[in-house]
Amino acid sequence: MHPILASPTRLASYLAAWVPLAVVLAALLAGPGAFSLGEAAVIALPLALAFAFLGLSAWYPCKSAPLGRAGWLRLAATHGVAAMITSAVWVFLGGAIARLLSGLRAFSDLSLRYAAQVRPLFAAGVLLYLLSVALHYVLLSFEAAREAEQREASQALFAREAQLTALKSQIQPHFLFNSLNSISALVGNDPTRAREMCVGLADFLRRSLAVGDRPTIRVSEEITLARGYLDVERIRFGKRLAVEEQIDPAGAECLVPPLLLQPLIENAVVHGVATMVEGGLVRLEASRTGHRLRIVVENTFDPDAPPKRRGGRGLKIVRERLAAFYGEEAFFAAKRVDGRHLAVISIPAQA
Secondary structure (H helix, E strand, C coil): CCCCCCCHHHHHHHHHHHHHHHHHHHHHHHCCCCCCHHHHHHHHHHHHHHHHHHHHHHHHHHHHCCCCCCCHHHHHHHHHHHHHHHHHHHHHHHHHHHHHHHCCHHHCCHHHHHHCCHHHHHHHHHHHHHHHHHHHHHHHHHHHHHHHHHHHHHHHHHHHHHHHHHHHHHHHHHHHHHHHHHHHHHHCCCHHHHHHHHHHHHHHHHHHHHHHCCCCEEHHHHHHHHHHHHHHHHHHHHHHEEEEEEECHHHHCCEECCCCCHHHHHHHHHCCHHHCCCCEEEEEEEEEECCEEEEEEEEECCCCCCCCCCCCCHHHHHHHHHHHHHHHHCEEEEEEECCEEEEEEEEECCC
């Protein structure tokens, strides 16, 4: 559909732009003395309105002969023929209006005087058509720019979704690697607890897979998944694993990517609690302040414990997922403070 006709606001602005052109046309008709100013205005107003709609037909020749792709010969032929046809139709409509007005006593010989002005009106019609052509090429350039922006936005969205999918697929292998290592540590010493851990792990995997296909879940669901994982690890660590939660009800209703916290919880257990003979603490915090959601995963650790060679992907996965999902609006930091490791996430609060 024509872009001007597609919007009532655009059409109103377009018709309003023809008012000064109607005034100019009336002045041209009254100039030679063939018409009085009143007669010229009576003819010029409907003529301007008629050409306002006739000029819209230039959209189609402009689309068929775009600038930069059509040669100058083709452009001249296309718009030259269209200009003459459009101007001839316009002059004919003007003659019909003049004949109609000639039936009134005040405009008895208007049709004859109009016939004397056909040639200058035809030339004016050609010029008006060329003006319409220029307008439509500007519209086409705007349309092309808008479509290019939409294509770029769609491509960026597809790339972002592909990146999120790829990053999400890294979570399960990372989690399974840590979980299987935990089970292997129990198999030789306590087969019964190893079996319990396998059952708990299977149940956790079912729940995590159920939410993994969704683009976002509520923080409360994410915390529930974290509890499920910690319950599995508690079979291994027993009382050595302590958990604290401080969940703001407003923060619990916010939406986050599924399994966002899983790598952080795993790191807290594998690189924190597991390094301490007497055991340690994992603390979860979620709160909403204004338009921001703040999530903290905190754990104790043994500063003298040798660093583990395996792993190291958890924090990177979280950082990359946040960047892909929220862009520059996401903040993520991980640091050690007074024997505790803090992982802090600040993202836009979405409900």
